[in-house]
Amino acid sequence: MPRRELHPRQGDTLDRLLEAARSELDEVGHEVLTIRTVASRAGVSSATAYNYFASRDHLFAELFWRHLTDSELPRLTGRSSTRRLQQTTRHLAETIASAPALAAAATKALLGTDPAVGDLRLRVGAVFADRFRTAIGDPVQPQVLEALLFAFSGALLQTGMGLFTYPELADRLDDVVAVVMRGNP
Known part of the structure; x- marks a missing residue:
């Protein structure tokens, strides 16, 4: 999860996911956003995104x-x-x-x-x-x-x-x- 110590590459992936999530959230709202759409926007697989966020609510709480x-x-x-x-x-x-x-x-x-x-x-x-x-x-x-x-x-x-x-x-x-x-x- 995002609070563990991250290697530079993992930190970059996390940053891309968070930026993608923020953009996706602003464009489609929280009802439509999925971890899959955030992962796609960030250029990573859904499995990779789920290594960082257990759920949409986890992602939203982290962003907040x-x-x-x-x-x-x-x-x-x-x-x-x-x-x-x-x-x-x-x-x-x-x-x-x-x-x-x-x-x-x-x-x-x-x-x-x-x-x-x-x-x-x-x-x-x-x-x-x-x-x-x-x-x-x-x-x-x-x-x-x-x-x-x-x-x-x-x-x-x-x-x-x-x-x-x-x-x-x-x-x-x-x-x-x-x-x-x-x-x-």
């Missing part, structure tokens, strides 16, 4: 995690931890909104039961937690961090279900962050 970790970190200019958190959640919402097809695929993939996605689900959550910790600064109360993670993941789920848009997500999260951070400047 990389999208988050490859994105620029937000420029935190707020004087209070509340304002820095609002900047962070807004930046995360904008990052996710910048790839709508990936956001839709990741919502389904991360909510599924595919065992190959389990580690990536934890890695995605760790990205969110690390960004929130950075915004808050030391010390971070575990209950506050947990409340923020619950609120953020719930908001992402509601957005993925179509209850509101990503721009609305950012605005709503400003209010949620303010409530969670009351008493924690």
Whole structure:
């Protein structure tokens, strides 16, 4: 799987698969994309692609995690931890909104039961937690961090279900962050 140490040639194959998957996802959406079509676009066999990704959901989760970790970190200019958190959640919402097809695929993939996605689900959550910790600064109360993670993941789920848009997500999260951070400047 992609997290093992790769030889240069394997790294190149993985990069081609991920690039092909991103293009395919943007062109046809997650409902139509298959590992076979991604492999064909990348110029490798399906068997080779399955050496890297156990399933479509595994591929989508990997793409989403990389999208988050490859994105620029937000420029935190707020004087209070509340304002820095609002900047962070807004930046995360904008990052996710910048790839709508990936956001839709990741919502389904991360909510599924595919065992190959389990580690990536934890890695995605760790990205969110690390960004929130950075915004808050030391010390971070575990209950506050947990409340923020619950609120953020719930908001992402509601957005993925179509209850509101990503721009609305950012605005709503400003209010949620303010409530969670009351008493924690």
